[in-house]
Amino acid sequence: MIGEGIEGTERVLSPGKGRGLRALKEFKVGDLVFACPAYTYVLTANERGGFCEFCFTRQEGLSKCGKCKQAYYCNVDCQKGDWPMHKLECSAMCSYGENWNPSETVRLVARIIVKKKMHPERTESERLLALREFESHLEKLDNEKNEMNQTDIAALRHFYSRHLDFPENAALNELFAGVNCNGFTIEDEELSHLGSAVFPDVALMNHSCSPNVIVTYKGTVAEVRAIQDISPGEEIFNSYIDLLYPTEDRNERLIDSYFFTCDCKECTTKSKDKAKMEIQKTLSTPPKQKEIQKMVKYAKNVIEEFRRAKHYKTPSELLEICELSLEKMGSIFEETNVYMLHMMYQAMGVCLYMQDWDGAMRYGEKIVKPYSVHYPPYSLNVASMYLKLGRLYLGLEKKSLGVKALNKALAIMEVAHGKDHHYVAEVKKEIEEQK
Numbered sequence: 001m002i003g004e005g006i007e008g009t010e011r012v013l014s015p016g017k018g019r020g021l022r023a024l025k026e027f028k029v030g031d032l033v034f035a036c037p038a039y040t041y042v043l044t045a046n047e048r049g050g051f052c053e054f055c056f057t058r059q060e061g062l063s064k065c066g067k068c069k070q071a072y073y074c075n076v077d078c079q080k081g082d083w084p085m086h087k088l089e090c091s092a093m094c095s096y097g098e099n100w101n102p103s104e105t106v107r108l109v110a111r112i113i114v115k116k117k118m119h120p121e122r123t124e125s126e127r128l129l130a131l132r133e134f135e136s137h138l139e140k141l142d143n144e145k146n147e148m149n150q151t152d153i154a155a156l157r158h159f160y161s162r163h164l165d166f167p168e169n170a171a172l173n174e175l176f177a178g179v180n181c182n183g184f185t186i187e188d189e190e191l192s193h194l195g196s197a198v199f200p201d202v203a204l205m206n207h208s209c210s211p212n213v214i215v216t217y218k219g220t221v222a223e224v225r226a227i228q229d230i231s232p233g234e235e236i237f238n239s240y241i242d243l244l245y246p247t248e249d250r251n252e253r254l255i256d257s258y259f260f261t262c263d264c265k266e267c268t269t270k271s272k273d274k275a276k277m278e279i280q281k282t283l284s285t286p287p288k289q290k291e292i293q294k295m296v297k298y299a300k301n302v303i304e305e306f307r308r309a310k311h312y313k314t315p316s317e318l319l320e321i322c323e324l325s326l327e328k329m330g331s332i333f334e335e336t337n338v339y340m341l342h343m344m345y346q347a348m349g350v351c352l353y354m355q356d357w358d359g360a361m362r363y364g365e366k367i368v369k370p371y372s373v374h375y376p377p378y379s380l381n382v383a384s385m386y387l388k389l390g391r392l393y394l395g396l397e398k399k400s401l402g403v404k405a406l407n408k409a410l411a412i413m414e415v416a417h418g419k420d421h422h423y424v425a426e427v428k429k430e431i432e433e434q435k
């Protein structure tokens with residue numbers, strides 16, 4: 001019930017971290033700590049047609065909106081349920097045509113404005129933290145971030161003017177800043193991006209690089225499960241970022257997006273940094289520190305170059321960037337080095353896109369073991385890698401390798417997603433079909 005908090009947890013002040021969530025009872029690995037329906041959410045434009053816009057069910061043969069022919073639904077109930085949100089975009093998508101291109105954050109914020117109006121009281125997604133309480137770090141935004149918010153505000157006014165009464169500029173700026181710091185992205189079991197959402201109670205949790213819970217999604221509901229045993233009185237932490245990278249990289253990302261430096265056990269001991277930065281052991285003369293630093297700088301540049309190139313280069317040009325950078329970095333980095341793994345992961349993605357299953361499998365095979373070392377136990381990154389690899393093996397009729405990989409994915413997913421999740425049932429069925 002709203003107003004009664006979340007059983008087994010409490011909202012607290014966490015020294016140096018603002019507000020946070022604390023356990024009042026014991027949670028064992030795999031226990032559901034709480035679930036939180038989305039306050040509001042939006043399906044990513046790329047996945048239209050494959051998922052119901054309202055309930056995020058993945059299935060074939062969804063029916064499309066007769067007006068815009070762009071939104072797809074399970075049935076009339078889902079279409080009706082979605083109309084208060086979809087009507088913001090339905091006619092606008094038709095009239096703007098190709099020129100309709102608001103960012104996903106803008107689309108989400110438009111929905112927040114509607115939701116606030118439709119439901120001004122506290123919602124069932126705000127049992128412990130209300131959306132209006134979101135930390136926005138407004139005073140810390142630099143010029144670049146302020147300009148980005150202004151661009152988003154301009155797009156919001158441009159694409160949504162017909163259906164929305166806008167708050168004034170200052171309030172909009174704070175709303176965008178709050179969403180940037182507290183928003184979530186929804187991914188499927190292979191970590192493909194499905195959409196964006198706000199889950200206020202989930203946003204109450206602070207970050208740790210050695211998190212004791214993981215967030216997964218069942219449709220548009222977020223579920224928080226323990227991945228370490230949690231004792232009464234302990235703070236509950238999830239991870240905000242990809243934990244593959246060394247301490248310095250993680251903290252660059254945390255400062256840039258969330259305005260804090262992490263003081264968790266991993267960040268103080270840096271126990272995994274050496275393995276994450278593994279240097280070739282077979283070299284006759286080990287590289288100097290300066291050379292290593294230079295290569296790290298190169299790696300970071302390539303990562304950024306690739307991120308931009310994805311929007312306009314062809315798959316074979318992208319593969320070339322990966323292969324060339326792997327060759328160059330391979331002169332001093334081991335294949336288990338996270339910068340090597342990053343580029344192999346990108347290469348695998350391109351191979352999958354090109355339906356080069358053999359190529360994707362070869363990259364996947366190199367990635368999956370070091371991933372299990374670098375990531376914490378029960379990582380969604382590791383589970384999804386085993387899942388992709390297992391499905392590739394089965395597609396290539398490598399039955400026993402496929403079943404083995406799927407079982408590895410399953411072991412993690414049963415804890416992270418819970419034994420009764422439909423993703424778990426699907427993987428079990430894929431394994432069963434091989435018997």
Ligand SMILES: C[S@@+](CC[C@H](N)C(=O)[O-])C[C@H]1O[C@@H](n2cnc3c(N)ncnc32)[C@H](O)[C@@H]1O
Binds near residue numbers: 181208259260
């Ligand atoms: C999603 S909010 C989490 C709830 C937040 N503490 C609050 O009071 O609203 C993210 C913000 O919490 C703070 N935070 C989260 N994890 C932290 C950590 N490990 N150390 C310091 N601050 C942290 C940062 O200010 C960050 O921008």
Ligand SMILES: [Zn+2]
Binds near residue numbers: 055056073
């Ligand atoms: Zn539906």
Ligand SMILES: [Zn+2]
Binds near residue numbers: 067069071
């Ligand atoms: Zn429509």
Ligand SMILES: [Zn+2]
Binds near residue numbers: 263265
């Ligand atoms: Zn940390």
